[in-house]
Amino acid sequence: MFQLDDNFLQEVGLGSLPDDQKQAFLAHFREQLEMIVGTKLSEGLSDQQLGEFESFIDRKSDRVSAWLATNAPNYEQDAVYQQLRANAPDNVPADVLLAEYASLKWLGMNRPNYRDVVAQTMNELKQEIIANRDAILGGDASAA
Numbered sequence: 001m002f003q004l005d006d007n008f009l010q011e012v013g014l015g016s017l018p019d020d021q022k023q024a025f026l027a028h029f030r031e032q033l034e035m036i037v038g039t040k041l042s043e044g045l046s047d048q049q050l051g052e053f054e055s056f057i058d059r060k061s062d063r064v065s066a067w068l069a070t071n072a073p074n075y076e077q078d079a080v081y082q083q084l085r086a087n088a089p090d091n092v093p094a095d096v097l098l099a100e101y102a103s104l105k106w107l108g109m110n111r112p113n114y115r116d117v118v119a120q121t122m123n124e125l126k127q128e129i130i131a132n133r134d135a136i137l138g139g140d141a142s143a144a
Contacts, residue, residue, distance in 0.1 A: 004030055012126055013133040025136075029125065036121050041111050049110060056103040061095045064102050072105050080104060 004026045009015045017025060042050060055063035068075055075081045081101045088097055107114040129136065 012129040014129070014136060016137065029129075033118075033121060033125060036125070037114075037118050040117050040121065041107070041114055045110070053103065053106055053110075056099045056106060059095055059099040061098075064095070064099050067102055067106070068098065071109070072102070075101060075105070078105075 006015065006022070009017065009022055009025070014022075014025065045053075052063075052067060055067070072078065075098075078101075084097060084101055084104075111117070
């Protein structure tokens with residue numbers, strides 16, 4: 001969908017940040033993106049739905065397996081699961097892969113617009129960074 005990397009920093013005008021500050025900035029940006037998207041996606045969900053999704057995030061294997069058995073019993077044949085498995089590093093535990101798949105499947109069922117929400121939020125945050133680029137660079141430059 002998108003990459004938070006040096007290309008992203010160049011795009012928003014922060015490519016000149018020192019390497020250590022680049023990583024810190026990208027980590028902060030990712031946290032903000034996840035928090036805002038999570039807040040937007042959780043609006044209107046029931047406590048039961050929120051609990052379900054949290055069990056995927058927390059990798060509660062028993063709950064993930066139960067949800068998959070009910071909602072995606074043939075997940076191994078699903079192209080999304082196959083792609084996740086093919087692209088995952090060799091050392092990724094099976095329960096992590098299943099939780100990731102379940103969260104994507106759950107979002108598709110309960111928040112089919114989640115990709116649009118992520119893209120819109122990403123764009124809003126990028127515009128905010130671009131608008132404040134000089135202050136960000138000035139603040140980082142004075143701290144160095």
